[in-house]
Amino acid sequence: MAELRVETVERAVEKGNWQRFRESDFFYSFKRSPVAIVSFAVVCILVLSAVFAPLIAPTNPFDPASLNLMNGFTPPMEPNAFTGESFFMGTDDQGRDVFSTILYGMRISLFVGAAAVLFAMTLGIVLGLVSGYFGGWTETIIMRIADVQLTFPSILVAMLIFGIAKGFTPVEYRDQMAIWVLILAIGLSDWVQFARVVRGATLVEKRKEYVAAARLIGRSPWAIMVKHILPNALSPVLVIATISLALAIIAEATLSFLGVGAPPTQPSLGTLIRIGQGFLFSGEWWILFFPACTLLALALSVNLLGDWLRDALNPRLR
Amino acid sequence: MLAFIIRRVGQSILVLLIVGLVAFSMFRFIGDPIDNMLGQERTMEDVERLRAQLGLDQPFPVQYFRFLEGAVQGNFGVSYRQGRPVAEIILERAPATLELALVSGIFAVVLGIALGVFTAIRRQGIGANVIMAASLIGVSLPTFLIGILLIYLFSVELGWLPSFGRGQTVMIGENWSTGFLTESGLKALILPAITLGLYQMTLIMRLVRSEMLEVLRQDYIRFARARGLKDRAVYFRHALKNTMVPVVTVIGLQIGSIIAFAIITETVFQWPGVGLLFINAIQFVDIPVMAAYLMLISVMFVGINLIVDILYVFIDPRLRVDRAGAH
Numbered sequence: 001m002a003e004l005r006v007e008t009v010e011r012a013v014e015k016g017n018w019q020r021f022r023e024s025d026f027f028y029s030f031k032r033s034p035v036a037i038v039s040f041a042v043v044c045i046l047v048l049s050a051v052f053a054p055l056i057a058p059t060n061p062f063d064p065a066s067l068n069l070m071n072g073f074t075p076p077m078e079p080n081a082f083t084g085e086s087f088f089m090g091t092d093d094q095g096r097d098v099f100s101t102i103l104y105g106m107r108i109s110l111f112v113g114a115a116a117v118l119f120a121m122t123l124g125i126v127l128g129l130v131s132g133y134f135g136g137w138t139e140t141i142i143m144r145i146a147d148v149q150l151t152f153p154s155i156l157v158a159m160l161i162f163g164i165a166k167g168f169t170p171v172e173y174r175d176q177m178a179i180w181v182l183i184l185a186i187g188l189s190d191w192v193q194f195a196r197v198v199r200g201a202t203l204v205e206k207r208k209e210y211v212a213a214a215r216l217i218g219r220s221p222w223a224i225m226v227k228h229i230l231p232n233a234l235s236p237v238l239v240i241a242t243i244s245l246a247l248a249i250i251a252e253a254t255l256s257f258l259g260v261g262a263p264p265t266q267p268s269l270g271t272l273i274r275i276g277q278g279f280l281f282s283g284e285w286w287i288l289f290f291p292a293c294t295l296l297a298l299a300l301s302v303n304l305l306g307d308w309l310r311d312a313l314n315p316r317l318r
Numbered sequence: 319m320l321a322f323i324i325r326r327v328g329q330s331i332l333v334l335l336i337v338g339l340v341a342f343s344m345f346r347f348i349g350d351p352i353d354n355m356l357g358q359e360r361t362m363e364d365v366e367r368l369r370a371q372l373g374l375d376q377p378f379p380v381q382y383f384r385f386l387e388g389a390v391q392g393n394f395g396v397s398y399r400q401g402r403p404v405a406e407i408i409l410e411r412a413p414a415t416l417e418l419a420l421v422s423g424i425f426a427v428v429l430g431i432a433l434g435v436f437t438a439i440r441r442q443g444i445g446a447n448v449i450m451a452a453s454l455i456g457v458s459l460p461t462f463l464i465g466i467l468l469i470y471l472f473s474v475e476l477g478w479l480p481s482f483g484r485g486q487t488v489m490i491g492e493n494w495s496t497g498f499l500t501e502s503g504l505k506a507l508i509l510p511a512i513t514l515g516l517y518q519m520t521l522i523m524r525l526v527r528s529e530m531l532e533v534l535r536q537d538y539i540r541f542a543r544a545r546g547l548k549d550r551a552v553y554f555r556h557a558l559k560n561t562m563v564p565v566v567t568v569i570g571l572q573i574g575s576i577i578a579f580a581i582i583t584e585t586v587f588q589w590p591g592v593g594l595l596f597i598n599a600i601q602f603v604d605i606p607v608m609a610a611y612l613m614l615i616s617v618m619f620v621g622i623n624l625i626v627d628i629l630y631v632f633i634d635p636r637l638r639v640d641r642a643g644a645h
Contacts, residue, residue, distance in 0.1 A: 148333050151623050156578040163600040163608050167344055250460045257462050258585050260600045300458055
């Protein structure tokens with residue numbers, strides 16, 4: 001009898017998860033905000049089309065066999081003068097379909113952005129937890145470094161780290177490693193925010209009784225930090241991660257645009273804009289216009305989503 | 319007070335020593351400097367002689383100290399790519415960047431304060447709302463896209479302004495080339511200066527606006543109005559003056575950002591300044607130029623922060639009164 005009751009309770013909870021989400025304040029505020037819905041939809045469409053780029057893209061822009069130089073500089077939605085082929089967003093100087101290069105470029109941009117934020121988040125969380133929980137010298141050193149780094153604009157820090165890391169990579173691997181060096185540079189330029197927020201939350205949480213209780217039953221400091229304190233600090237981290245993602249995508253595009261980011265063999269949106277700028281004067285506007293619009297849509301919608309998330313998760317603003 | 323200054327100066331020097339260590343490690347561990355200086359045909363004696371001559375056979379701390387000694391005297395070695403002393407190249411390029419930074423700084427401060435006051439006074443007006451909405455778009459556009467947009471509008475479509483370079487320059491004295499004195503030089507300045515200053519302009523505008531709104535709510539403004547002062551006197555002599563402390567701080571801190579973001583603007587407009595030099599140095603892994611830029615920009619940022627921190631105590635009378643009371 002008792003067993004049966006436990007089972008029903010469990011099933012109720014199981015069944016209730018989706019329902020609980022749909023009845024939550026969080027989902028309610030999402031439903032009520034047109035900005036959040038639209039930007040969420042835009043982000044979903046862009047991310048999905050980047051992930052499934054090989055299926056969606058009409059051509060593979062990195063397969064030389066599929067390219068026809070005769071198709072070069074075809075304006076969007078118009079048939080080419082020589083081959084009669086027509087392209088949705090036109091073609092660039094090498095006859096690559098701009099729509100396809102954008103889909104593939106977005107993959108690189110999103111991958112670098114997401115990986116950099118993940119790296120910055122992990123580093124920031126670990127350093128924030130350690131400095132908040134242990135205090136003393138560790139805290140002084142970590143937070144001093146954070147203070148110093150905050151006085152420099154993060155795009156400059158990313159550039160400097162990229163330059164130094166590129167110098168230390170052996171010449172023959174430089175192009176292959178460029179993407180990873182880029183992730184390292186943007187990630188290292190962006191950990192401070194995470195560390196500060198996590199440290200602040202840790203300082204508050206570690207005084208609470210459940211932490212004392214966990215310590216009494218003999219849990220290790222790492223278990224307390226990761227399993228007990230961290231879950232209570234996650235919602236601001238989530239907000240910062242979203243806004244950081246928008247910043248990281250723009251930082252990546254800026255570095256690639258400047259020619260110190262993604263190599264020409266793996267063009268990201270920034271690289272495409274860099275290529276397109278060269279054709280601005282000769283009237284081939286579409287090579288620049290479409291990648292630039294994609295970058296803007298991506299960065300803006302992630303940013304707006306982050307803004308909404310901040311308001312929705314912040315109980316003080318509710 | 320003195321203890322605070324000494325502690326802040328000490329911290330700044332420590333930061334610079336660490337940055338110096340990074341710059342020095344780049345020199346020492348990226349490739350072999352001897353390889354970079356001597357060509358393919360060389361004898362072992364040549365190598366040993368040059369190694370001793372450059373002090374590369376000395377222990378690491380001694381070499382580091384020598385590097386710092388050289389850096390303080392402005393000696394960063396020879397550019398791998400151009401084969402000329404780095405200090406010479408940077409001095410040659412510096413006027414372009416400084417003139418650009420100056421013009422965009424003035425643009426940002428003057429227009430930022432004016433628009434900030436305007437949007438605060440006419441808070442409900444259509445003009446103010448349009449400006450606020452436009453500023454939101456301006457903040458979310460990446461700098462390089464703003465530059466490209468301006469080039470497209472004013473150079474490609476309208477053909478009014480040049481899209482790259484500094485135009486004609488005139489030499490003042492030995493080594494200052496200025497674009498201020500020729501028509502083409504002034505024309506070439508406009509687009510890069512707007513691109514570079516736009517972000518700072520919106521920042522200052524929003525700050526002035528929110529500070530003004532804060533101040534205008536206070537009692538002394540009501541009393542000033544009750545005394546029958548004219549609007550202009552209330553807004554500019556009483557209200558604006560009291561928003562200036564945070565505004566001056568932000569302007570001070572933004573000087574560094576303007577120089578840093580000049581890298582992006584200079585690349586978009588092919589402006590022959592220090593930022594473009596740095597980007598090219600990263601592309602070609604020109605270590606001496608990179609190291610010199612790293613040191614320069616760190617000295618600038620650390621210096622600006624130090625000065626702002628110390629000035630803050632002097633500027634804000636409330637801090638001073640507190641301290642006087644405590645003693």
